[in-house]
Every structure is written in C-alpha cells, then in structure tokens.
Amino acid sequence: MSPPLRAPFPYFGGKSKIAAAVWQRLGSPKQYIEPFCGSAAMLLAAPAPAALEVVGDLNCYVANFWRAVKFRPAAVAEWQDYPVSHIDLAARHRWLVEPARVAALREALSNPEWPGDAQIAGWWLWGQCAWIGSGWCDGKSTGGAVTNGKIPVIDTAGKGIQKIGLGQIPHVSNGGRGTQSLGQIPHVTDAGQGPQGVAAAPAAEWLGALSTRLARVRLIHGSWDRCVNTHYGDMNGGAAIFFDPPYKAFESLYSDGRGVAHEVEAWCRDNVRGRMRVALCGHVGDYDLPGWMVMPWSRGRLTYGSGKTTDAEAIWFSPACLNPAQRDLFSGATL
Secondary structure, three states, rough: OOOOOOOOOOOOOOOOOHHHHHHHOOOOOOEEEEOOOOOOOOHHHEEEEOEEEEEEEHHHHHHHHHHHHHHHHHHHHHHHHOOHHHHHHHHHHHHHHHHHHHHHHHHHHHHOOOOOOHHHHHHHHHHHHHHOOOOOOOOOOOOOOOOOOOOOOOOOOOOHHHOOOOOOOOOOOOOOOHHHHHHOOOOOOOOHHHHHHHOOHHHHHHHHHHHHOOOOOOEEOOOOHHHOOOOOOOHHHOOOEEEEEOOOOOOHHOOOOOOOHHHHHHHHHHHHOOOOOOEEEEEEEOOOOOOOOOEEEEEOOOOOOOOOOOOOOOEEEEOOOOOOOEEOOOOOOOO
C-alpha cells in the first residue's frame, strides 16, 4: 500500500476536504503558486504536477519542515520517532521556541539552497501531532514549560503521523498497539527502547513519498508576496494561484499573522487578468471582487475554546477559472 500523499500532521485551516472541488476550477495550469502553503493540502491534491510549482509560508517551522522533508526525509523520520509524554512535550517546546534558535532558523531559510534542519522538523512534527489546540510553536509562548495546561494527545487514534501506528502513544500493556504489538513497550531508563527502534520505517515511507513529490517544487520562506511578485514567467498565460491567508477573524491563531487578507484582496484586484486562475479563501462576505465566482463550502462552527460561532467559509474564483463541466483549455481535458 502506497503511503498517503498528504501532510503527516493536523493543521488548523487546512483545505484537504475541498481540494478536489478547487482543482476542478483550477484545471491543469502550467504554473502553480501557493503563498500560504501550511499543510500543502492543495499542492498534494493536484491531479498532476505543474511544470513550475512554487509554495511558501511565513511560519519558519512550516517552511523548514517542508524543506527538510524534501531534502532529508529519512532524517526527519528518525527525529520525530519518539513516544509522547507531557514532560518531553514541554521540554521540546522550550527548545524549539528559544529566540536565538528561531533567529538562526529564519536566517538559514533565507538561503533557497539550504536543505533544512531535520531535527527541528522532526521535533516540530512530533509536537504538532501531540499538541491539543493552538499554541505549539506559534510565536506567542514564552519558551518555558507548557504553562497553559497543554497536554499531549494520547487517545487511541492519535493525530497525523502518530495515527498510523508508529508507537507514539505510550501503551504499557502486554500486547501494545501498532508497532508496539511486536512486543515493544516504552522503556523509561536512560536510553529508551521499544517503539523507538522500529517506528521510523512507516514514517520514512510516508515522508519519502512526500520528498519525491516535492523534488521539483520551489519552497520559499517569507511573506506571501515573495511568491507572486517574483518573476516566474508569464503568469497570465496559464498560472494558477491558491491564496489561503489567515482569516480576519482568526489571525491571532496563526504564527506571524499580520492581517494580510486585505493586502491579498488588493493584489488580486490589481493583478489578476488574462487566463490567470486564482482562488482566494475567506469567510462569506470578506471580499469584494466583482466578476469572481463565490463558492460557499462550510457552515459556521463553534470555535475552539471561545464559545463563538464562526461565519461560513467560501472561496472566490477569478473569472478565468473553470466551471466543473467546462473544457480545460490548458490541457484539453473536459472536467
């Protein structure tokens, strides 16, 4: 069975559920650009890779993860392979958000040829799957222990890469679960044993498949406009751009959120023309883009911890985007 071609971690605001509907409207572009890639759900759901693909993210942990997975998937798999415990979650969080380390990571990511830091990527992945709610390496913590009461996810299913039986959930009965069913149980002496010795293989396969998919993808760390304002050829002749900026109502939940939704809307109004196919995500009523098709896709829902109901979500599609039954002029296929 082939490893799943999807992000190996949960990600707030990911669009995997509607990826197929979006690609029906984007078609088969010559260039694909995703400035707020996050979990890269849209890129990974593409029916086929474009000739040129550019994805970016301002979050240094996200950008480093995809960079490291592209160049060093086996090393990332090894670093993420560790049982979940509250004390380790706190300790690794403190290590990851240490200001000097974050500054060095951002500086390194400015070099487009840098292959990423596999340890940071692996530990970030491990914590992203174990953490409950927001707050994991979000830039708002003090860097100390997990003082906000966060505890790791240790239910039966787990999340992300921990869901495929990698031994991340401490289970000390005789049989164990997943790779622990091989008789390996957590070992709490100095070195550790058990699932740490056997769990990396499934993760390595998963991350290896992602590495293969990313082989020709340009990975950018920085502001969203770096992706769209850099010259990548004639974008009017066959480019697709998927914008998923922090929603106005949730900017505080995103790392480095700077209220960019209005900037993206203005860019779309001023620059989208010709055969450029653009999708812009937001809440219903967020944008005023005459001539664009609006596709509502979710109902409002109760937000985590706030007790408030969000507005319904929608995607705005530029005039050159396809109707689901329209012929794709880029590829000649009928959708």
